[in-house]
Amino acid sequence: MSGRNTPPLEKRPERPKRRGAPMRSGDAGPAPVQRRSRLLAGAVTVAIHILVITALLWPHAQPPRPRAALPPLQVSLVELPKPKPPAPPEVMKFETAQSAPQHLTAPIFVIARNTPDTSDLLSESQLAGAAIAGNGGGGSCDMARAVQQALRRDPMVQAAVEDAHRTGKAVMLWDGDWVRSGDQDGKGMSAVREAVMWEVAFAPESCRNTRMHGLVLLSLADGRTRFALGAGDWRWSDLLGVRGVPPQR
Numbered sequence: 001m002s003g004r005n006t007p008p009l010e011k012r013p014e015r016p017k018r019r020g021a022p023m024r025s026g027d028a029g030p031a032p033v034q035r036r037s038r039l040l041a042g043a044v045t046v047a048i049h050i051l052v053i054t055a056l057l058w059p060h061a062q063p064p065r066p067r068a069a070l071p072p073l074q075v076s077l078v079e080l081p082k083p084k085p086p087a088p089p090e091v092m093k094f095e096t097a098q099s100a101p102q103h104l105t106a107p108i109f110v111i112a113r114n115t116p117d118t119s120d121l122l123s124e125s126q127l128a129g130a131a132i133a134g135n136g137g138g139g140s141c142d143m144a145r146a147v148q149q150a151l152r153r154d155p156m157v158q159a160a161v162e163d164a165h166r167t168g169k170a171v172m173l174w175d176g177d178w179v180r181s182g183d184q185d186g187k188g189m190s191a192v193r194e195a196v197m198w199e200v201a202f203a204p205e206s207c208r209n210t211r212m213h214g215l216v217l218l219s220l221a222d223g224r225t226r227f228a229l230g231a232g233d234w235r236w237s238d239l240l241g242v243r244g245v246p247p248q249r
Helices: 031-057 143-152 155-163 191-201 236-240
Strands: 090-095 108-113 170-174 211-213 216-219 226-229 233-235
Touching: 143 191, 143 216, 155 191, 170 191, 191 236, 233 236
Parallel strands: 170 226
Antiparallel strands: 090 108, 211 233, 216 226
C-alpha cells in the first residue's frame, strides 16, 4: 500500500548521481581496460630492454682455434772440437798509402810480434878484454872490488835483477849514461844504480877520480849475473854525473 500523497513509481524522478561516487557493478566504463593496456605495454617495453641489454653484455664464447700439429723434433749430440789456446799478443803496424805499391788502393796491415828489448845485454865477444873486479890491482883505491862487494850484499839488487829477468846475464849498466834494462821504469835498474852511486859517493876523492879505460866487469854472488861499466876513458866520479878534476901528471 502506498500513501495518499505518494506518486506512482513510474512517475518518480530519478535522483542525480553524486560526483566521485563509485560506479556500481552494473555500470560499464573504459578506465580498467585502458589501465591494463598501459601496464601490459610497459611490461613488454621493459622486457624488450632487458633482452637487448642482456644480449649486448652476454660474453660471446668463441670456439677454440684448432692448433696446427708441430712436426717432431730430432735432437742429435755433436762433440765440438776443443778450442785452440789464444795466440800471443801481437802489435799491428799500419803502412801508409805512400809506402804501399801504387797498384794497391786498400791499406796494408803488417803484423809484428812484440819482442823483448835485449839491447842492454852483452855477448861474450863484447866482454872480451874487459877488466874483471877482484883480479888484483888498484891498491887502496880498488873501486871495482868495493862496488862489487856492495852489490853482492844488497838484497834489493838481487830483487831488481830478478824483476828485470836479467839473472845469469851480462848487462851493460853504464856506458857514459845509465842504460835502461828491458821494460824497467828507471835506468840502470834503479836499485842497482843507487847501490853503485852510494858506494862511489862515499869513497875518497882520490879514488873517485881514478882514471879508468874500457869496460870493468862486476859480478854478483852467483858468478853468472854480471854488470859492465865504462866506455873509453872515464872516472868513477862520472857515475855521479860530476866530472872529476884530471889527476896531475
